[in-house]
Amino acid sequence: MKRRGLLGWELSVIVLVFVALFGGALLSPDFLTASNLSFLTANFSEVALMSLTMTLIILVAEIDLSVASILGLCSAVLGALFAAGWPMPLAILAAFGVGGLAGLFNGLLVTRLGLPSLAVTIGTLALYRGLAYVVLGDKAIADFPAFYTNLGFGSIPGTQIPIPMALFAVLAVITAIVLHGTAFGRSLYAIGANEIAARFAGLQVTRVKLSLFVLSGLMSALAGTVYTFRFASARADNASGFELSVIAAVLLGGVSIFGGKGSVVGTVAAVFLIGIINGALTIVDVSNEILTIVTGLLLIFSVLLPNLLARVRSARERRARGRAVS
């Protein structure tokens, strides 16, 4: 029953994606051109990447607000090390190391000290962004080798598909398989819906959560690398505020903020919906402030609507229960 409800939700988001595409086409004849769509999708590739791990984290009823700050920190580390003369592959590896460590720190605070992830990652949201400024200050590092920047804003040869989006597609498929096909994925749903019962069934809740936070840190490092090369610029303030879009996408995709419900398909559809809405509004020169307002409204809407639906459903169930149980 619930599963059908969710699928309905995901289907609606997918329909909305097409509505948004259609709306964009009405706003501007250039909207549905391959080059615009290519540009538009590339534009939200970092949000898209980070929303995959965020899906898993929100599924287990935790949250990671520090993703965009880790992105910025990794970008800064990458730039600083490159500027210091490190070979690029090593600098990238170091960025991933920093991302993984940042995620580990989040995870340890949440799992070992039992602190709420909301509080922990609000703290590290500020902490990691601050560290990024410590690393790079106000400087911007540019002049990356063309090979790497081409990876950032290039397309798969012979197509208009941006390389970061191809990367996202591969990782989305992998995430979907892990979440919906493996024992690990099964355990995430159980942990999110009832952590106590999951522990009593022998699931290693602490280890699972810790690994998700590390994974989230690594994904932010990947997003940071993509961002750095796509703009050919490493700055401490890269991707500020992106956590909002990431969380909005995941919740709009039907993942319950209370954990235990959601799917990768939903998140992917919602990522595209938000990306396309933003793209359509940009093409008609709507200001950034308005874009932020739209994202915020989508976020509220996506938390509010499932709750309203659940309330309607439970009222209906209560009436039904009066019948069945005595």
Next chain:
Amino acid sequence: MTETPTSTPPLLTLSHASKAFGPVQALSDVSIELFPGEAHALLGENGAGKSTFVKILAGVHRRDSGALQVGGQDANFHSPGEATAAGIAIIYQEPTLFPDLSVAENVLMGRQPLAGLGRIDRATMRQQVAKILSELGVNLDPARRVRGLSIADQQLVEIAKALSLNANILIMDEPTAALTLSETERLFKVVRSLRARGAAVLFITHRLEEVFAECQRVTIMRDGMWVSSGPIAEYDTDKVVRQMVGRDLGELYPHGEAQLGEVALSVRGLTQPGVFRNISFEVRRGEIVGLAGLVGAGRSEVARAIFGIDPREAGEVKVNGHVLTPLSPQTTMAAGLGLVPEDRRQQGLVMDMSIERNANLAILNRLRKGWLMDRAAEADNARQWTEKLRLKAHSLSDPASSLSGGNQQKVVLAKWLATNPSVLIVDEPTRGIDVGAKAEVHRTLSELAASGLAVLMISSDLPEVLGMAGRILVMREGELVGEVSRAQASEEAVMYLATGQHKRQEGAA
């Protein structure tokens, strides 16, 4: 007990009441009479229509047909408030009080005596409530906050509230399900004093021994229909169970002659300061060992520590001869130990998840084909165990929350049996489930023991422990204080150990 006061007119008469919800006939042609001064038991399996029945008396539901008379006058309740005004009070299993207000404020909620300027006159309020409580023979401070009171005390607050509303018909929905023996005894003392005041008390309970000890008359329902009513003297356990279930259950407690094998579970010196001390015992293959004691004696804590989910400071646990280090759910499960926990809804099941997913949760890694889950194996495993336990469900993809309590417990059992355990600890395995499901759980456990499983059974239901266990360990205040063999076992022998009283004392509650 006193004679049934049939000479006096009944306080409440409901005759030939029916109620349908859409196409579902929840009640048909149900009748009951409640007389002043009687305790009347309403018996039936879960799903027999008892709750619907109570809700009609409480004014929550309206009957489709039939007649209701309260105090000799026709009554048609349109709201719970009207039922309250007519003198009917319902005491639910889980009291619904305001935790941050005092006992007195809860009792007189909305009717607090006022002093000048609309301020609440606390002194008068406390006096009034203290008077009600002392009339009930209850020692409870009216000024105390409700938060932190036991469920038993909260029920007494509800009863005091009912009396302050001049209720003379009290309906108690499974009041003793969550109570310890001494709390139950105290509740029945209160019930006796209510009866002495001429009130009628309608009990819904699954504990038949309480019915025979405390009630004067019974009404039995099955499948939404009235089966029989009469003085308790005309009934015995067999008759009651037969009428509730509509079939013979065979023996309520099957006695499989167990062949005892080698030691499967061995616990040595298990200690957690302030919780339990120096717990040592063994359970052999094929044996059912009971672990009895009052609620709060530390039984569940010991079980959880053995399972490795709660900490323990000292002591070792051996399963099939292997010491488990570290003691964690992963190592204990790998060694073949399972725990059916006390709290089904919180610890036993993921209520929103499907029955199938719940049944498979403890063996996810065995249901794989390479990296991926093997969907056919998942479906097979869930079907196999739920069928073996005769689970009643529309579909295994329904959420566990859609099941009745007894069927939910079967899903928890299925989850653990699927792990193919050699030791199973069951903590309150039949709490709050109906007689039919209870008998099935008992039968399953006996069969498993007969096939070589070692079972440690924690239960506050003494007849159940006495009926099932080959020997009974008794805990008191965190310590194992004794062991009673089946031959010596009686409720009294166990209770003396559990309460630490070696002589019978009057009013020992």
